[in-house]
Amino acid sequence: MTTRTPESTPASSTDAPDPADDPLFVASLEKGMRVLEAFRDAADSLGLTEIAALTGLGKSAAQRFVHTWERLGYLAKDAATRRYRLGPRVVELGYFFLRTDRLVSMAAPHLVALRDRCGLAVHMSVLAGSDMIYLLRLPSRQLTLAEMLPGRRMPAWCNSGGRMLLTQLDDDAVRQAIQRTPPRAFTPRTVVEPGALLNLVRQARGDGYALTEDQVLQNQVGAAVLLRDARDVPLAAISVSAPRHDYALDRLQREIVPQLFRTAHAIQHG
Template sequence: MTISSKDPRGRLTGATSPEDNTETPTAAQRADDPLFVGSLEKGMRVLEAFRDSAESLGLTDIARVTGLGKSAAQRFVYTWEQLNYLVKDPESRRYRLGPRVVELGYFFLRNDRLVAMAAPHLVALRDRCGLAVNMSVLAGQDMIYLLRLPSRQLTLNEMLPGRRMPAWSNSAGRMLLTQFDDDAVLSVLQRSPRQPFTARTLVEPDELLAAIRQAREDGYALTESQVLQNQVGAAVLVRDGRQFPLAAISVSAAGHDYPRERLVREIVPELFQTAQAICPA
């Protein structure tokens, strides 16, 4: 289940470096790029300011988070409001993302070929095992959920696609990192902020590297109480006909119902079967 060859940059054959997936080039690269529209990037900063905010934001908050002057922030906020990407509370004068933002995600999911191929197989997997099923892709040093089919026990945050998580923190992200060699993975881990989610979250680079190395060897990743206490996860890669990794599919469950032995015995084979059905060799 592993790929052993490497290219000159230390990547496993067919893999793209995590740095190659990073969406944010440096300021120097932007300044030298004649096609880069700086004002558009600043406008996107305003929408992205809501990424880590559970509540609405005031104009002063937006200016602080984005690093924009208050006058510039006001113009961008006003424009997004007129386009219905931001909604303003008339009483508090604070802003929140508008429903039109969801449309963009819908357009992507509706037209993405991998999502279309995977969706019926993931639904079938969820129906067979009765557990939460997800599909994720790598985005720089993080992973993003594209599809999330919840179980009855999951919270709202665990049901919504589009959530971004550190790749090192869960079974799907670790499985996505297995496509890179140890040096590349260690470089990612050392640069990534690593704050524990639970008392059992692994955060030391050496421990995480060992877990990712084990997942590469096994062909599947297992986690326990890494993001949520008493939640376990299992993940495998979905590969195309050339064995190029496209995504990770994962299942999460309550730890008291699914100890490691049961995950390996019952869930991992189901994941392999589903991955093969999504992209037959």
């Protein structure tokens, strides 16, 4: 069975290029990638019929793409159930990126040091259309497996790192980002009203940092700042998440936000 969560986005990404605008765009490759992206929100395996429905492809076309990805090792088929899972080669692609990305290599030692100093979970994320993607996640002991893994994609409006990433956009672009990923509640306290979210992004833009409380998970708070390059151009957000019973927002602001600023400065000038 296919399960969608509040963080889900369609398999065909809203920020994908329009083939009509690009004569070099390979439409068949985009269709093939839809098959892999269909697994983004799958709780378990997917059958061929489900893949066809999620991608908008005909069953025959979906079957050809699925077979090709299986032969290449990017999908694995259960012979008994005839259902598919992502294969290990998908992880290998992520490793190639993380191993060679200059920002990751520059930031990682500083983020490890921050995690060791504060004992809390530390993350680095980048903007992808109207969403954010975690590049690095250094867990605390309390985090679940899903919260430890890099590569997770979430709506940018919903947490401290994403809101800081949105501060680099003007108000019209922030409104459009919120419209592209209509807010839905993760918890009873999740802010979902577009005007209120825009005001929170404006506040973060003015303050230079963002604070959140109970927005994605109950009893979790977060703080984030922007990471910039030597020319002061925003590159990513670095953030910390903590249990609310240990860190009220005033303590998070007083103790963690200054450490985030120092870490961002060290990475920028390192």
